[in-house]
Amino acid sequence: MIKPRALDKNSGRIIAHHGLKVRIETGDGIVEHKPPRRENWVVGDIVRFEGGRPKDIAPRRNELRRRGSGGGDQTLAANLDILIIVTSCGEAFKPGLIDRFLVAAGNAGIEPMIALNKIDLPDYAERREAVGIYSKLGFDVHFLSAKTAEGVEALMDSLKDKTSSMVGHSGVGKTSLLNRLIPEINRETAEIHDKTGQGRHKTSFALLVGLPDGGSVIDSPGVRQFTPTGLEPSGVALHFPGFSHVSGQCKFRDCLHITEPGCRILEAVDAKELDEGLYSSYQRLLASVRENQEPRYLKNKS
Ligand SMILES: Nc1nc2c(ncn2[C@@H]2O[C@H](COP(=O)(O)OP(=O)(O)O)[C@@H](O)[C@H]2O)c(=O)[nH]1
Ligand SMILES: [Mg+2]
Ligand SMILES: [Zn+2]
Structure with a gap:
């Protein structure tokens, strides 16, 4: 196997x-x-x-870590080659989560990949355009349907001989994709609730499965939110999608792109060369990472 x-x-x-x-x-x-x-x-x-x-x-080659919901750090997986960030048509588009996983992958030295699933649904065209920002930034984006199997073979080729992990919200179709990649697994997926149209949590623990042509994939429970840990604000600036092309030209080498004079990132946002939504996602992530750095006694005081 x-x-x-x-x-x-x-x-x-x-x-x-x-x-x-x-x-x-x-x-x-x-x-x-x-x-x-x-x-x-x-x-x-x-x-x-x-x-x-x-x-x-054994000592880990790398690890995917996040801030746990009750504080403290939580390691989700170790020794990964690829992080497959799964999002889907048919739900609200939350690029902030993609950015957070991209930063975590960059910081850990794991190659990121973005997978847009459920392209059989009517809002595919709109969603394809929204995800296009990541293709333009040079990330590998896969367009998939676990329902029709479209794109699954190309995904399989990219995962050959690698250890990959699928991450993303609950209900985007991670387990359905796993079942497409390895039909014998037949892992239970969430029924969409008739009345609310919402998926329910089905996947309760992470499972690593071998791919028929070599390599392996981890299917994990969905996350509601994700804040990477083990990095400084400068690490967020360094690994944020789309920033590295520009940030080298900021006046200060340790620029965090907030209010610093001579900041090329701020100039690029003003000139509409850098997406405004991407920049506000950066501000939010930077704030979360800074909040996590505060000692606990300060946080509980307010
Ligand atoms: N239309 C459509 N529905 C899908 C697709 N992939 C998964 N689903 C449905 O989305 C729901 C959640 O799927 P599941 O694999 O459990 O999501 P997970 O929480 O990310 O593992 C299930 O009802 C699936 O049948 C797809 O490509 N197209
Ligand atoms: Mg699942
Ligand atoms: Zn700057």
């Missing part, structure tokens, strides 16, 4: 994390273990065994 790079008989890869246990794929098959207390093992981690028992996890 999966042919992970570095699996010898003393190591395995975490393919699922549910309840208290992790499911580990080893050269000898799949085993389940409870991770040691206080250890945060995630899907994609390589577990090292000693005497048949899991000992520790």
Whole structure:
């Protein structure tokens, strides 16, 4: 099935994390273990065994981390080659979430890819144009329908021999895409509610599955919001989509593009060379990252 790079008989890869246990794929098959207390093992981690028992996890090549809803950091996955940021037709377009995942991917050194799913729906043309901003900035954008299978083969080709993870809101069709890529999986997807037209949460834990032609894909539960962690405001400026083309020409090398004199980003927004919506998304993300940097006692005081 999966042919992970570095699996010898003393190591395995975490393919699922549910309840208290992790499911580990080893050269000898799949085993389940409870991770040691206080250890945060995630899907994609390589577990090292000693005497048949899991000992520790190998140092991570990279990790996708976010600010947890109750504060504190949460690692979502480790050792990824590609982050597939899934969005869809038929729901409100939320480019802010795409930007946040793009920054997280850039900061972690994971190659980002954007997938617009449900292109069988009537608002496809409008949505294609909205997503066009990312194609123009040089990102890889896939147009897909898990329903009709359009675009799925091209997606499969791009994922060959890589470890990828699908992220995005609940209901955009991540699990449906997984089922298209690997039909044997037949993972449960959300029924759209008759009355409200809204999807419900169905995917409760992250699952890594091998692709038929090599490589593997992680299907994870949807996120409502995402704020990357492990980066400074300067990291947001560095990795924000579309900024690197221009920011090198700002007067100050550590420019955060807010009110600084000689800021090329601000000039570009004024001149309509840089999308205004993109810039306000940057301001919001910068504010969230700064808020997370404040010590907790200051936050609770107000
Ligand atoms: N029209 C249409 N509906 C889709 C498509 N992909 C998924 N859906 C529907 O969207 C709903 C949510 O899908 P699901 O895969 O569970 O989304 P997830 O929460 O991102 O995993 C389900 O009712 C799917 O049938 C698609 O390409 N076109
Ligand atoms: Mg799902
Ligand atoms: Zn600037």
